[in-house]
Amino acid sequence: MPNVVLTYWKLHKVPLLITLLCLGLYYTVAYHLARTDFIKLLTLFAALFFLCYKLIQFEKWNFKFLLIVGILFRLVFLFSIPNLSQDFLRFIWDGRLVVSGTNPFLYLPNELFSNGEIMISQGRELIEGMGSLSAKNYSNYPPFNQAIFGLSAWLGGNSIIGPLVVMRVLILGADVGIFYFGRRLLKAVNRSPHLIFWYFLNPLVIIELSGNVHFEGVMLFFFIWALYLLVDKKWIPAAILMALSISIKLIPLMFLPVFFKYLGIKKGILFNTLVMVILAITILPWYSPEFIDHYSNTLKLWFSNFEFNAGIYSLVKQLGVQFDAKPWELIKIYGKITPVLIIGLVLVLTFLRKNQNFGALLNTMLIILTAYYFFSATVHPWYLIFLVVLGLYSDYRYPLVWSAVVVLSYAAYTNPEFSENKWLLAIEYFTVFGFMTYEFFKLRGYKSLISKK
Numbered sequence: 001m002p003n004v005v006l007t008y009w010k011l012h013k014v015p016l017l018i019t020l021l022c023l024g025l026y027y028t029v030a031y032h033l034a035r036t037d038f039i040k041l042l043t044l045f046a047a048l049f050f051l052c053y054k055l056i057q058f059e060k061w062n063f064k065f066l067l068i069v070g071i072l073f074r075l076v077f078l079f080s081i082p083n084l085s086q087d088f089l090r091f092i093w094d095g096r097l098v099v100s101g102t103n104p105f106l107y108l109p110n111e112l113f114s115n116g117e118i119m120i121s122q123g124r125e126l127i128e129g130m131g132s133l134s135a136k137n138y139s140n141y142p143p144f145n146q147a148i149f150g151l152s153a154w155l156g157g158n159s160i161i162g163p164l165v166v167m168r169v170l171i172l173g174a175d176v177g178i179f180y181f182g183r184r185l186l187k188a189v190n191r192s193p194h195l196i197f198w199y200f201l202n203p204l205v206i207i208e209l210s211g212n213v214h215f216e217g218v219m220l221f222f223f224i225w226a227l228y229l230l231v232d233k234k235w236i237p238a239a240i241l242m243a244l245s246i247s248i249k250l251i252p253l254m255f256l257p258v259f260f261k262y263l264g265i266k267k268g269i270l271f272n273t274l275v276m277v278i279l280a281i282t283i284l285p286w287y288s289p290e291f292i293d294h295y296s297n298t299l300k301l302w303f304s305n306f307e308f309n310a311g312i313y314s315l316v317k318q319l320g321v322q323f324d325a326k327p328w329e330l331i332k333i334y335g336k337i338t339p340v341l342i343i344g345l346v347l348v349l350t351f352l353r354k355n356q357n358f359g360a361l362l363n364t365m366l367i368i369l370t371a372y373y374f375f376s377a378t379v380h381p382w383y384l385i386f387l388v389v390l391g392l393y394s395d396y397r398y399p400l401v402w403s404a405v406v407v408l409s410y411a412a413y414t415n416p417e418f419s420e421n422k423w424l425l426a427i428e429y430f431t432v433f434g435f436m437t438y439e440f441f442k443l444r445g446y447k448s449l450i451s452k453k
Contacts, residue, residue, distance in 0.1 A: 012065070015058045019069050022051050026073050029207060030080040035413045041084075045407040048203035055201060060194040067179060070200040074172050074210040078165060084410065085212040085382075089130040091149050092163045094139050096120050098150030105146075105291050110135040121158040137301065138294040143282040144247035145215055167213045174221035175200065175209065178389070181221075181228045186392065188231045189359050195392045199385075204403040208382035216385045219249040224389065231358055235263060239271050243278030250299075251386060254372065257346055258364050261355040300335070307331060307377040309409035309420070311429045318422075331377060338375050345371055362393040370399075370436075381406045395443050398436040405431050 009016065029044055059065050082088050094104040097120070109130070113123050120126065127135050141149070148170065149163075156162030179200050183193045199205055209217040222245035229238035245252050256275060260268035283291075307313065313334055320330045346368055355361045369387055373379050384403050391399030408424040 012059070012062075015055055015065070018051050018055055018058075019072070022048060022055075022069075022073060023076060025051075026076040026206070030077045030083075030211060033083055035084050035410065036415075038411045038414045041410055042407060045203060045207075045404075049404050052201045052203055056194070056197050060197065063183075063193075066197050066201065067176075070179070070197070070206075071172065071176070073201070073206050074168070074175065077206075077210045078168055079161060080211070081160070081164070082212045084207070085214070086129055086131055087134075088164060088167070088213045089126045089160075090134045090139070091141070091167065091213065092153060092160065093120065093123075093126045093130065094141065094146055095149030095151075095153030095163060096126075098146055099153045103286055103288060103291075104139045104141075104149075105286055105294055106138075106288060108136060108138060122160065125160070138298045140295070140298040140301075141215075142247045142250060143286050144244055145218075145249070146286065147282075148215070148218065148248070164213060168210055171209050171213060171215070171217050174218040175205070177221040178217065178224055181224045182389070182392070185224060185228045185231065188228070189362070189393055191393060198392060198400055199389055202385075202388060202400075202403060204381060204406065205385055205388065208385065212382065214382040215248055216382055219245050219252070220386060220389055221245075222248065223252050227362075230259075230262070235267060235271050236274065239274040240278050243275045243282065246275070246279055247282040251369070254342065254346055254368060255365050257350040258355050258361060258368075260350060261353075262358065262361050305331065305335075308412070309379045309381075309406070309425065309428075310377045311374045311379070311432075313375070313377040314422070314425060314429075334377065338377070341375060342368070342372050359393070362390060366390040366394055366396065366399075379406075379409075381409060396436070396439050398432055398439055401435045402428075402432045 025044055025048055029041075029048075033040060033044070035041070055066065055069065090109075093109055097104040097107070100120070109127055110132075113120070113127050139146070148167075152163040152166040152170070156164070156166045179196055182199065183196045186193045186195055205217070208214050222241045226238040226241035226245060229235070229241065242252060242256075256272050259271055262268070263271055307317075310317075313331070316334060317330060349355075349364050349367060353360060353364055355364055366387070369390060373383065373387065384399065384406055387399040388403050391397065405428045408428045409420070411421045411424050412418050
């Protein structure tokens with residue numbers, strides 16, 4: 001046994017040392033980092049991205065080694081309190097409402113707490129920690145996500161760390177599932193299976209999902225599994241999984257029209273109908289006359305009230321201010337136009353592109369999601385994880401570049417007013433736009449937008 005260990009050490013000494021260094025850096029991120037310390041965060045993030053690249057470079061065909069390494073990186077965060085996002089406190093609040101038999105879509109946290117009608121364990125701590133913006137709005141997390149919050153609160157007990165551990169175990173399981181189905185899907189579309197490690201070892205993915213317990217990974221698990229089943233011609237179970245994906249995060253909903261050409265009109269209609277039926281079933285336990293009104297109004301806020309790390313909107317805002325436009329009125333107008341533009345793009349790509357080819361289908365999704373994020377007024381770092389996954393199935397690597405430079409958006413938290421640094425925002429988007437443009441011309445991507453192949 002000692003000889004085996006010594007031999008393995010000699011063969012993999014550099015990757016093992018990189019792994020140990022990464023574990024130390026992730027430990028620092030998890031337990032010794034404040035969101036306001038932007039320089040420290042930027043340094044750690046840059047170092048982890050470089051080391052991620054080197055690990056994949058050295059061991060990209062050693063799947064077992066990199067799988068274990070990716071799991072170890074995630075386990076570092078298991079007992080930590082998220083320090084880059086307070087969303088987890090809303091997750092726990094909603095989960096405890098679910099456990100108590102209370103519909104989380106019907107009550108504002110601050111009103112429910114002040115009324116004292118329902119006693120929530122650590123209610124004051126949760127309300128103060130989630131922030132006034134979350135506390136004064138209805139929950140915007142879809143039904144199946146609420147069920148996961150409830151399960152986490154039930155299994156995790158009355159502490160803060162208990163539900164977090166449960167959520168992280170679920171998110172870790174989902175990431176392993178993405179690794180399994182994502183790798184098989186890469187093989188199915190004739191792409192190198194090692195590309196999956198650009199998701200599995202990506203510092204943005206590890207920090208935002210396992211660290212800050214965002215549920216994009218769980219959504220993507222069902223989404224990738226559904227796509228794999230579609231490749232395998234099993235569209236009925238794929239529709240069920242697609243509905244569950246949407247019921248965790250709504251983003252995949254915008255992709256439903258593009259399946260018509262891939263499946264054919266008749267089967268496409270059946271697929272979309274089944275997705276909507278299953279989605280409706282997940283809503284039933286939470287449905288009440290107020291549900292639609294509360295949920296739709298909360299969603300409107302994301303288009304007409306909130307702004308963070310925006311690309312095109314930031315440019316429009318700067319130009320509008322020069323002409324004496326009022327920012328609070330501008331974002332409401334912009335928020336009404338953006339959905340129309342995205343729906344128009346989806347319809348154009350649905351009917352003009354021949355999405356019968358699975359590779360073309362995935363490229364269409366990549367174009368739609370890229371456009372949505374460029375136009376969106378709110379682009380939190382963890383949103384880009386979906387883009388990273390779709391990019392693995394294309395020749396384009398700008399999603400990976402964006403996942404590296406999006407850390408610049410965290411500079412907004414260095415001051416109490418959470419004001420954004422316009423220069424850093426410009427660097428982020430000029431880098432992404434520039435690299436994307438380079439790739440489009442290098443790979444003749446400008447033709448792929450209207451390609452019928």
